[in-house]
Amino acid sequence: MVFLIWVWMAHSSVHKDRGELRIHENLVELGTDLAEYIAELSEASVKERGVFAIAISGGSLIGLMGKLCEAPYHKTVDWAKWYIFWADERVVGKTHADSNYKLAKDGLLSKVPVVPSHVNSINDSVSAEEAADDYEFHIRQLVKTRTINVSDNSDCPKFDLVLLGMGPDGHVASLFPNHPMLDEKSEWVTFITDSPKPPPERITFTLPVINSASNVAVVVTGESKAEAVHLAIDDVGPDYLSLPGRLVQPTKGKLVWFLDKPAASKLDGPQFSE
Template sequence: MALSGVQKDRGDLRIHESMDELKTDLADYIAELSDVSVKERGFFAIALSGGSLIGLMGKLCEVPYNKTVDWSKWYIFWADERVVARNHADSNYKLAKDGLLSKVPIVPSHVHSINDSVSAEEAADNYEFVIRQLVKTHVVSVSEINDCPKFDLILLGLGADGHIASLFPNHPALDEREEWVTFITDSPKPPPERITFTLPVINSASNVAVVVTGEGKADALHLAIEEVGPDGSLIPARMVQPTMGKLVWFLDKQAASKLKNSDLNS
């Protein structure tokens, strides 16, 4: 049974006994947000990351979600993407297409991948332009307190170094406040060229969910939720602080094993 809804100042922690339990809870959460957004706005604008996240969303391809979710109202974006061809093994688009998008009836024109035939800088500029056009038509909402897009849900993973999207520790991209989408050409993890949402965009979302599994992420999760690093610095995941939205962490017990609160690990 999941220990769900534990409130800490860093968001709502949902810790799960098994991977199947986590996947079911994540599917329920996404499906519920989809229903609410479609009823309130007529659209569901969701941004994905890569890594293991798509596999953990797999329950959405199964009964009942594949029949009950209003897939025709989904608009898909990427919180970050590797600047490689769409059919490249490193492409987050390919990962999502193979693992999720090809298995549910999403409208192909609602899937907004990057232009993979241009430079990283051009790809970031083009992607921001696409989002700006969809903000104008209200497919994507706009924040009440700044000009940033307000996605209904941004789904993130967590790197062992504490990175989220393609925002890495001590990287200048963390300081970007004007652009919605920025680019990097020196990622510490290959491939080096990537585009990524900036922190203001992530923190303007209505809902942000960070999905973390495995003992290898336990140290990073501890720093993201409970305390800063020994040098006083903040890892990128700790900078995820939705201004007016909700932050939820979907965790397995291995990832949560170094959290200090004994109630979470009993």
């Protein structure tokens, strides 16, 4: 145990305004640390607010959360207090292979005792625009009852945790580079019908919602993401300030990057010094 803590500490550092970096030797270590991180936030949030409002994304993230279904977490986490949301979702049927809901249900939610009515999936029988409006309306109701907390300095929802992946192009949730939705300030949930990553129709939290969260974690693995990780975290000059991954900047909350070594391989040096 002492040894494990030393290993994690050795690869953890704070990178100026870009949050905490946790760089892991391999995916097993990363998954173990990620499960522990989520379990700790869940416990703290349930203690403070009686609930844990967590927003998840699609992609490899769900597989990396798999340790939560195992001992000790499947028994120690207070699953009944979880309220689950999607930071982004593909506008397809819930049983479709592309559905982020299906991915999470098959890989995580069906294996732990979450309350079905606390699983807040999108309306999959309407257009992307309507699904985004519906989802925002739904979130507004839960903010009113404080199932989802509210930001201190705006009326935005303050999720206890938003979990994101990042693509090789630097997209997070379904916020893609150079897309006008990056400038969306008034909507909480918006939509896209021409996503560069298939499928084309998606809904997504906007940046103000992501950045109002109490905690945001970006989980990025693999060498194909190394350049995007470098551009999102290091001081690379003004050209990359609008990279979606770089725009993840919680106003008051805490940002943590979970990286494996290949994804971290193009980061500027200091965080590797032990």
